[in-house]
Amino acid sequence: MIFRQLFDSVSGTYSYLLASRAGGEALILDPVLEKVDRYCKLLQELDLRLVKAVDTHLHADHVTGLAELRDRTQCITIMGEQSKADVVSMRVSDGDRVMIEGLCLDAMYTPGHTDDSYSYLMGDRVFTGDTLLIRGTGRTDFQNGSARAQYDSIFNRLLKLPDETMVFPAHDYKGDTVSTIGEEKRYNPRLQVKSIDAYVELMNNLNLPNPKLMDVVLPANMHVGLHQDELAKEGLALSARDAIASLGRPDILLVDLREVAERAKHGTLAGALHAPYPGICATLQPGGMLREVAAATGRRVVFFCAFGERSAMAVAAAKKAGLANTAHIEGGIDAWKKAGGPVVMG
Amino acid sequence: MIFRQLFDSVSGTYSYLLASRAGGEALILDPVLEKVDRYCKLLQELDLRLVKAVDTHLHADHVTGLAELRDRTQCITIMGEQSKADVVSMRVSDGDRVMIEGLCLDAMYTPGHTDDSYSYLMGDRVFTGDTLLIRGTGRTDFQNGSARAQYDSIFNRLLKLPDETMVFPAHDYKGDTVSTIGEEKRYNPRLQVKSIDAYVELMNNLNLPNPKLMDVVLPANMHVGLHQDELAKEGLALSARDAIASLGRPDILLVDLREVAERAKHGTLAGALHAPYPGICATLQPGGMLREVAAATGRRVVFFCAFGERSAMAVAAAKKAGLANTAHIEGGIDAWKKAGGPVVMG
Numbered sequence: 001m002i003f004r005q006l007f008d009s010v011s012g013t014y015s016y017l018l019a020s021r022a023g024g025e026a027l028i029l030d031p032v033l034e035k036v037d038r039y040c041k042l043l044q045e046l047d048l049r050l051v052k053a054v055d056t057h058l059h060a061d062h063v064t065g066l067a068e069l070r071d072r073t074q075c076i077t078i079m080g081e082q083s084k085a086d087v088v089s090m091r092v093s094d095g096d097r098v099m100i101e102g103l104c105l106d107a108m109y110t111p112g113h114t115d116d117s118y119s120y121l122m123g124d125r126v127f128t129g130d131t132l133l134i135r136g137t138g139r140t141d142f143q144n145g146s147a148r149a150q151y152d153s154i155f156n157r158l159l160k161l162p163d164e165t166m167v168f169p170a171h172d173y174k175g176d177t178v179s180t181i182g183e184e185k186r187y188n189p190r191l192q193v194k195s196i197d198a199y200v201e202l203m204n205n206l207n208l209p210n211p212k213l214m215d216v217v218l219p220a221n222m223h224v225g226l227h228q229d230e231l232a233k234e235g236l237a238l239s240a241r242d243a244i245a246s247l248g249r250p251d252i253l254l255v256d257l258r259e260v261a262e263r264a265k266h267g268t269l270a271g272a273l274h275a276p277y278p279g280i281c282a283t284l285q286p287g288g289m290l291r292e293v294a295a296a297t298g299r300r301v302v303f304f305c306a307f308g309e310r311s312a313m314a315v316a317a318a319k320k321a322g323l324a325n326t327a328h329i330e331g332g333i334d335a336w337k338k339a340g341g342p343v344v345m346g
Numbered sequence: 347m348i349f350r351q352l353f354d355s356v357s358g359t360y361s362y363l364l365a366s367r368a369g370g371e372a373l374i375l376d377p378v379l380e381k382v383d384r385y386c387k388l389l390q391e392l393d394l395r396l397v398k399a400v401d402t403h404l405h406a407d408h409v410t411g412l413a414e415l416r417d418r419t420q421c422i423t424i425m426g427e428q429s430k431a432d433v434v435s436m437r438v439s440d441g442d443r444v445m446i447e448g449l450c451l452d453a454m455y456t457p458g459h460t461d462d463s464y465s466y467l468m469g470d471r472v473f474t475g476d477t478l479l480i481r482g483t484g485r486t487d488f489q490n491g492s493a494r495a496q497y498d499s500i501f502n503r504l505l506k507l508p509d510e511t512m513v514f515p516a517h518d519y520k521g522d523t524v525s526t527i528g529e530e531k532r533y534n535p536r537l538q539v540k541s542i543d544a545y546v547e548l549m550n551n552l553n554l555p556n557p558k559l560m561d562v563v564l565p566a567n568m569h570v571g572l573h574q575d576e577l578a579k580e581g582l583a584l585s586a587r588d589a590i591a592s593l594g595r596p597d598i599l600l601v602d603l604r605e606v607a608e609r610a611k612h613g614t615l616a617g618a619l620h621a622p623y624p625g626i627c628a629t630l631q632p633g634g635m636l637r638e639v640a641a642a643t644g645r646r647v648v649f650f651c652a653f654g655e656r657s658a659m660a661v662a663a664a665k666k667a668g669l670a671n672t673a674h675i676e677g678g679i680d681a682w683k684k685a686g687g688p689v690v691m692g
Contacts, residue, residue: 004522004523004524005523005524006521006522006523007353007521007522007523008521009355009521035521038520038521045529045532045533046529174384175352175353175354175355175381175384176350176352176353177350177351177352177353177523178350178351183391183392186391187391
């Protein structure tokens with residue numbers, strides 16, 4: 001496995017680059033905008049293809065690298081379903097699995113620092129975001145933070161992991177790089193409380209100043225979505241309403257870009273083919289399956305996904321591959337459902 | 347294995363705390379004085395006993411934690427035989443092994459950044475000090491540095507390690523924590539040279555300013571030896587000359603505190619018992635082997651080691667255990683040899 005802990009000294013942020021092998025797929029956790037050049041160089045040097053970029057929560061102290069990485073690498077961006085970020089490619093909820101080739105991260109909803117805070121468990125390592133820090137915990141005094149929720153997330157979720165589980169947080173300010181659940185249980189000063197009320201009391205009296213760049217950073221991190229307006233102007237986007245109206249039309253070929261688990265959980269559209277996003281470039285090349293189907297049937301390919309990001313990137317990829325007339329459903333199946341469109345399960 | 351990479355953000359130094367198990371012996375590489383409190387707390391929390399503290403070379407940018415750690419934990423301090431540090435407990439040369447319970451580090455003499463620079467290989471990890479950095483190399487323009495020697499150390503020693511060997515340097519200033527030999531071979535910009543002369547040319551034209559605290563740090567790091575004067579004043583020290591004169595006296599019991607490999611390499615004193623330093627406290631307690639031998643024979647225990655540090659600490663440990671009349675040979679077998687004392691091999 002390739003496991004790289006990368007430090008941004010300005011914000012004290014740890015980002016994590018994960019892959020199962022050189023030459024394979026990679027995932028990055030909590031990337032920092034200013035370090036994107038470094039990540040991209042490292043990805044290239046290690047011969048990795050970034051397919052997923054995940055933020056554990058909406059950060060208030062640094063601008064996320066999610067959007068920039070997506071724009072440069074066409075990777076999928078991921079946050080929790082509770083996140084106030086405008087658009088990400090995929091939203092997870094508790095118990096979901098974030099998979100790349102050879103690796104699997106279990107999403108654990110651990111609110112408290114914010115109401116969109118997740119931790120990710122990968123074997124004997126847990127990425128705790130700002131929920132559990134080394135000998136500390138993330139503040140709970142803004143962004144719908146809740147000391148009560150955090151107590152529950154830490155004591156009833158994270159500390160129930162095996163003692164030897166390695167803890168990799170999103171921040172450290174004192175030079176530590178890793179800890180374990182057992183250590184934090186015993187030596188984290190904030191966790192030596194007798195009750196949830198004592199923890200709430202402790203956290204509500206920290207009286208910390210706001211992060212320096214919070215007023216700039218939060219709005220930036222809430223607007224990470226891919227700009228999809230251009231596609232609409234070019235006539236390559238269908239609104240959910242238009243898409244619903246054209247359901248069943250014989251000249252349209254619906255293509256679902258989501259993963260198997262997303263389809264199982266949220267349903268799909270009747271008659272849609274399934275072509276998972278990570279392989280879309282190959283299938284669009286001359287000789288590729290989707291390209292052949294489109295040519296043989298003469299139908300217009302209409303991509304859709306969860307929120308319209310992957311489908312917008314697929315339209316761009318199709319154009320690049322010489323297939324100019326594909327389109328996508330704006331806002332994805334999420335917008336489709338909100339507009340009253342029917343889905344089929346299983 | 348317990349493996350902790352610890353960062354000092356002021357000097358950009360990485361220190362490494364290593365142990366084979368909780369409850370066992372630990373070793374620390376390149377500790378920073380200002381972080382000693384943190385190391386000691388972590389040692390206690392992880393239930394580790396620090397037995398060795400190693401500096402890869404004489405640092406010019408931060409004060410070493412070696413002396414402070416020795417004074418607090420009675421651990422052995424280790425540097426290369428070329429080091430200008432006044433006294434350390436043990437000096438290694440190329441090919442020596444630094445062992446603690448369950449772990450073994452192979453010392454590789456890799457001069458260039460300084461003339462006392464060592465790297466340490468532990469299985470699939472190599473600690474490269476300031477010789478090989480991540481996408482960089484240590485400067486070679488002071489402390490008898492030599493770009494020519496460094497080229498040889500890097501190209502003919504370090505880069506000959508397997509490509510997948512993980513590289514853990516003593517510094518990083520850009521947020522990287524680890525690399526591999528294969529990566530550095532291909533992507534370290536300083537190593538993309540056609541010849542040793544090209545490397546020398548490159549390194550000799552960096553024109554770097556001196557480290558900020560160099561004038562304070564270097565003298566401090568050269569005076570790390572244990573203060574042994576007090577013992578002499580108390581009559582608990584024999585000069586090498588006095589010790590040689592008393593060789594063979596029936597009222598003296600010589601005790602060699604060094605490791606098996608040191609004895610094999612440098613010889614020992616005729617008639618000396620062997621009691622390795624790490625176990626000395628136990629053997630000095632009532633019921634302990636050395637205590638019993640001293641009592642049974644009525645002889646005065648005279649400790650010796652390589653340079654007099656371990657023996658001075660053993661005298662202090664004996665006093666603490668209620669054995670007030672032990673002594674040690676000042677300057678160890680090194681001083682003994684320099685004064686013309688005879689040694690026996692094997």
